[in-house]
Amino acid sequence: MTRFIVFRCLAAVLTVWLASMVVFAMVRAAPGDIIEMMMGQMGSSEGEAALRRFFGLDQPVYVQYLDWLGRVVTGDFGSSWRQGTPVTELVFNAFTVSFELALLVLIVSSLIGVPLGLLAGYRAGGAVDTIIQAFNVLFLATPVFWLALMLLFGVSTFFYWSPPTIYVSPLRSLADNLIILAMPMASLAFLQIAAYAQFVRQHVVEALRQDYVRALKARGVPARTILGKHVLRNILVPLITFMGLIFIQILGGVVVIESLFGLPGLGRLLVNALYARDFPVVQGALVMVLISAIAINLLVDILYRAIDPRLRS
Structure with a gap:
């Protein structure tokens, strides 16, 4: 019974990890640009670039995922981009x-x-x-x-x-x-x-x-x-x-x-x-x-x- 529980727990961890990759990829592939929405029509290209750097969106997707996953493992899912609340x-x-x-x-x-x-x-x-x-x-x-x-x-x-x-x-x-x-x-x-x-x-x-x-x-x-x-x-x-x-x-x-x-x-x-x-x-x-x-x-x-x-x- 103990062996079964350990095996199922390891399988659950693997499933969560694979599911997190799918979730991250789906969210990033969603239509629309959050930076353009936040800046509006009056935003400058310099301001958009600075905001992308602030949120880490200027990095490759796999780098963004690894950074996000590293924080999630410690219980830190980041903060809301709209409200600033954890x-x-x-x-x-x-x-x-x-x-x-x-x-x-x-x-x-x-x-x-x-x-x-x-x-x-x-x-x-x-x-x-x-x-x-x-x-x-x-x-x-x-x-x-x-x-x-x-x-x-x-x-x-x-x-x-x-x-x-x-x-x-x-x-x-x-x-x-x-x-x-x-x-x-x-x-x-x-x-x-x-x-x-x-x-x-x-x-x-x-x-x-x-x-x-x-x-x-x-x-x-x-x-x-x-x-x-x-x-x-x-x-x-x-x-x-x-x-x-x-x-x-x-x-x-x-x-x-x-x-x-x-x-x-x-x-x-x-x-x-x-x-x-x-x-x-x-x-x-x-x-x-x-x-x-x-x-x-x-x-x-x-x-x-x-x-x-x-x-x-």
Whole structure:
């Protein structure tokens, strides 16, 4: 197990390094010139040259990358070219908002989607299963931004209420924080609830065909015990893997939702930085998302091995 963890950690470091090269190259290849945007039409060629030297843009791309990578290894992502604020501070503040939203969506969707999947799988082919399946198809086919717009329209039209536009930290007021995140969370959670229900239903249907489940039914074991104590335990390993994938998907989906609801998360930070051609902020935000995704995959792999004794051996 220790050897596996060391190997996966080394593979994760290599993946982050390769991903950092791709991110740096993509950002540098983006159209538009930040120096020309900052100088404007009144800028002189001497001023532009001085600004390029100040930001290190007069160096070859590989020199810029090595200099940036050397600072990143020490935790220094540089400073925003627009605001002058350290990128680490901007990205950390935005990441805490995105992570909180993604975690809430994961918790809510798990608590609702898993029981729905268990119920649909146990009642496969029945009326309850048909209703849940229709729900799954509907929300899996619905774009997140469209669902968010419909929720905003419905709540404002029928309940005469609109979500607050100023973000409040949970450390300041947990109640106000949850009120602000309620609509964005619901917009993302419906899709994930449907995904959970579909995934769990499929595995429950397969598990119910096993001989041990038929034996339990023949002995008169209650359905709640069969599902909760036996079936759910057997699908726990693939479910943990699926949860990791869902969490990564949620982190990717917050970009649109944060922009729509005005949340100061990674999505909004990344969009604003892209429009402003603020390369250090774009690079820092993308690397943070990549590191989060790779870390989640690493954690899922370790949990997978820890839970399943066949993989440990």
